Amino acid sequence: EPEVTQTPSHQVTQMGQEVILRCVPISNHLYFYWYRQILGQKVEFLVSFYNNEISEKSEIFDDQFSVERPDGSNFTLKIRSTKLEDSAMYFCASSVGADTQYFGPGTRLTVL
Amino acid sequence: SQKIEQNSEALNIQEGKTATLTCNYTNYSPAYLQWYRQDPGRGPVFLLLIRENEKEKRKERLKVTFDTTLKQSLFHITASQPADSATYLCALDRYNQGGKLIFGQGTELSVKP
Numbered sequence: 741e742p743e744v745t746q747t748p749s750h751q752v753t754q755m756g757q758e759v760i761l762r763c764v765p766i767s768n769h770l771y772f773y774w775y776r777q778i779l780g781q782k783v784e785f786l787v788s789f790y791n792n793e794i795s796e797k798s799e800i801f802d803d804q805f806s807v808e809r810p811d812g813s814n815f816t817l818k819i820r821s822t823k824l825e826d827s828a829m830y831f832c833a834s835s836v837g838a839d840t841q842y843f844g845p846g847t848r849l850t851v852l
Numbered sequence: 853s854q855k856i857e858q859n860s861e862a863l864n865i866q867e868g869k870t871a872t873l874t875c876n877y878t879n880y881s882p883a884y885l886q887w888y889r890q891d892p893g894r895g896p897v898f899l900l901l902i903r904e905n906e907k908e909k910r911k912e913r914l915k916v917t918f919d920t921t922l923k924q925s926l927f928h929i930t931a932s933q934p935a936d937s938a939t940y941l942c943a944l945d946r947y948n949q950g951g952k953l954i955f956g957q958g959t960e961l962s963v964k965p
Contacts, residue, residue, distance in 0.1 A: 840886065
């Protein structure tokens, strides 16, 4: 069964550094998403992406964040200058239509 | 503001019994309500979706109800097994919001043999 994959599984970075989290969505899916989950808290929506542009973004998704679909398979989330409070699990998800979403295993980001 | 609440306390039940989890929401008119399972350190796994015009949906041992008047969904697992132990998340979505899901905090279910 096709799955969403994410790399790396764990990323450790210094505060102020840039990180890029990578995702390979399910191949026939058209909608792509990033969510994050701070330890012990709810899963929070960051951004959705369709037809090569952002469809919706949350207040969390400020100018420090950007997303890109650089080719036909990858979907990336970039954080330009990481802060301590960016430490979280970041989940990529994809869907055929804007309904049932399939999540990847996540990237655990630790900012020191 | 929009609020989604799930049973805050963990639910402990005996194997073979039916587990019932609750999701209540306020200040929101969802088009869909979805239930996901999440194991520790893993991503949410989709279980069931129910639309605003549907009252009930079933899939194997799972059943979801959706009452838009009460603003509540109930999620049932019948003949529960220890392997069903996990955190269960409800998530709401509206039309024309780019698929943005708003999640509840989850209910931890523990099924004892």
